[in-house]
Amino acid sequence: MDNEIRIHYVSHFLKLSLWYARFLMAREGIAFEDAIISRVNVYRNTDFFDGENHPARGYEDPDWDAFLKGLKAIFDRCKGEAWEEEGLAYLWPRVKKGYSRPSTKGRPYECWTYDDGDDYIAIHIGNVYQPKSPLSEMRDAFMATLLQLLKDAQRRRSDVKTVRCGSWLNSAPPFQALFPKSWRESAIVSPKAGYTMGHWGQFMDRTGRFHIKNGAHLRATGEFLYPCSTCYAPIDEIVAHLEAMVEG
Numbered sequence: 354m355d356n357e358i359r360i361h362y363v364s365h366f367l368k369l370s371l372w373y374a375r376f377l378m379a380r381e382g383i384a385f386e387d388a389i390i391s392r393v394n395v396y397r398n399t400d401f402f403d404g405e406n407h408p409a410r411g412y413e414d415p416d417w418d419a420f421l422k423g424l425k426a427i428f429d430r431c432k433g434e435a436w437e438e439e440g441l442a443y444l445w446p447r448v449k450k451g452y453s454r455p456s457t458k459g460r461p462y463e464c465w466t467y468d469d470g471d472d473y474i475a476i477h478i479g480n481v482y483q484p485k486s487p488l489s490e491m492r493d494a495f496m497a498t499l500l501q502l503l504k505d506a507q508r509r510r511s512d513v514k515t516v517r518c519g520s521w522l523n524s525a526p527p528f529q530a531l532f533p534k535s536w537r538e539s540a541i542v543s544p545k546a547g548y549t550m551g552h553w554g555q556f557m558d559r560t561g562r563f564h565i566k567n568g569a570h571l572r573a574t575g576e577f578l579y580p581c582s583t584c585y586a587p588i589d590e591i592v593a594h595l596e597a598m599v600e601g
Contacts, residue, residue, distance in 0.1 A: 355454055358561040363398055363448055365563035366556055368437040369571065370395050373546075375428070375436060376575055381545075385425050392546055394553040399447045409548055420447065454561070455481040462502040464495055473515040473585070474506050478522060484560040488527040493599075496531060500595040503588055517585040519543070521555045524579040533594040536586040543581045552581045 370393035377388045389395055391409040396402055396417065406412035427439050457463045464487050468475045476499070480487055487495035506513050522528040529537050546552045555578065556571075558564040570578040 356450065359450055361562045362557055363450065364441065365565075365568065366553075367395065367398060367441050367444055367448070369556065369563075369568050370553075371437045371440045372572060377546075380575065385428060386421065389421065389424065391548055394548045394550070395444070396548070398449055399444065400449055401447065402449075407548070455479060455483055457481050462498045465499050465502050467502060467506070469510070470517070472512050473517055474510075474513055474588075475517045475519075476502070477518070478520060480559065482559075486559045488525070492527075496595055496598060499531065500592065500599065503592050503595070507588060507592070513588055515585050516588050516591055517583065519581065519583040520551050521577065521579040521581045523582045523584045531595065531598070532584070533586055533590045535590060536584045539586060540582040540584050543583070546577065546581070552577065555579045 374385070374388035374393050374395075377383055377392055378385065383392070396407060396409075399417075401414055401417045401420070406414075408414055408417060424440060424443055427443055428436060431439050460466070460481060464478055464481050466477045466479070468477070478487075482491040482494075485491050503516065523536075523540055543552070555567050556564050567578050570576075
């Protein structure tokens with residue numbers, strides 16, 4: 354079952370990615386290599402990806418470069434759905450197909466992780482509750498672990514003033530509700546899609562499968578149903594907001 358979940362996700366997701374790459378090339382006039390490497394999340398779903406380095410950040414991967422030429426040849430001779438089908442077939446031997454269900458092991462704040470900045474922390478989200486949702490069935494735990502992360506950050510670093518997050522979730526009302534009004538008011542929408550899950554995470558549903566509805570919306574409109582944006586707010590405001598929600 355777990356591998357079936359992964360195969361459902363990656364097969365649909367890569368076809369959508371190939372469609373979007375062609376769409377971007379037509380709309381923005383960008384090069385094939387830029388579209389595939391920097392604007393869609395193809396590389397990280399292949400076994401070329403080592404878990405850290407990425408060509409969009411200047412990493413040199415000659416094997417990937419050679420492989421990409423083969424994908425470009427398919428693009429040059431295929432149109433429409435044929436491009437998606439043949440492109441996926443070409444990618445498939447190098448696609449990571451194994452699936453490990455997310456776990457809370459080694460994650461003290463469960464869905465939440467963070468990076469330290471100068472006087473802020475940047476928070477990141479991953480659903481370790483699959484197939485449950487952190488914004489519905491697991492909402493209480495989702496809030497409580499975020500609150501704990503922020504209180505620990507205050508104790509650990511008295512200089513932390515602000516919390517930041519860049520994600521498509523900032524466009525989702527149930528996620529916005531976890532933060533004070535200033536969080537929503539600070540939103541800066543990303544002008545274009547990158548290759549990260551900040552944009553592409555919305556195409557995985559709560560079970561780990563491909564999100565059919567969100568994928569259909571992108572194909573129909575050329576726009577993400579949930580635009581990725583960066584939000585920030587004072588850590589004291591967020592803590593007070595969460596404490597009121599927990600107590601309420």
